[in-house]
Amino acid sequence: MECPKCTGTLCKKTYKDDICLHRCDVCAGLWVKPDALEKMKNEWMAEAVLDVGDPSVGSELNEVDDINCPEGHGKMFKTEDLRQHHIWFEQCLTCHGVFLDAGEFTDLKYETFLDRVRSLITGHRPAD
Ligand SMILES: [Zn+2]
Numbered sequence: 001m002e003c004p005k006c007t008g009t010l011c012k013k014t015y016k017d018d019i020c021l022h023r024c025d026v027c028a029g030l031w032v033k034p035d036a037l038e039k040m041k042n043e044w045m046a047e048a049v050l051d052v053g054d055p056s057v058g059s060e061l062n063e064v065d066d067i068n069c070p071e072g073h074g075k076m077f078k079t080e081d082l083r084q085h086h087i088w089f090e091q092c093l094t095c096h097g098v099f100l101d102a103g104e105f106t107d108l109k110y111e112t113f114l115d116r117v118r119s120l121i122t123g124h125r126p127a128d
């Protein structure tokens with residue numbers, strides 16, 4: 001598959017046997033399905049292995065928002081992360097695939113982890 005944001009190729013990657021995604025060999029953007037993305041968020045250090053791109057390249061390409069689904073379903077839509085409103089990514093409404101620019105998965109995962117810690121702290125605060 002061709003990368004929707006640059007001239008690179010999306011190469012298949014597998015992580016821990018059951019997580020399957022594609023990464024662009026030029027801009028290192030990630031093409032991932034929601035179920036794999038959920039699993040990736042729960043994998044310790046998945047971002048260090050998978051999100052290897054340069055975040056400055058990613059933030060430049062984040063400006064490119066008129067892209068088509070690499071699987072050929074037509075235009076993708078810009079979606080805001082439900083929990084972190086500063087993170088925007090493109091999603092295909094047909095196959096629900098998501099394109100994350102380099103650095104975005106790390107951002108997504110790190111904040112998710114912090115949110116979890118925060119809710120843990122809130123949850124254990126004694127009532128007074
Ligand atoms: Zn690319």
Ligand SMILES: [Zn+2]
Binds near residue numbers: 069070071093094095
């Ligand atoms: Zn699609």
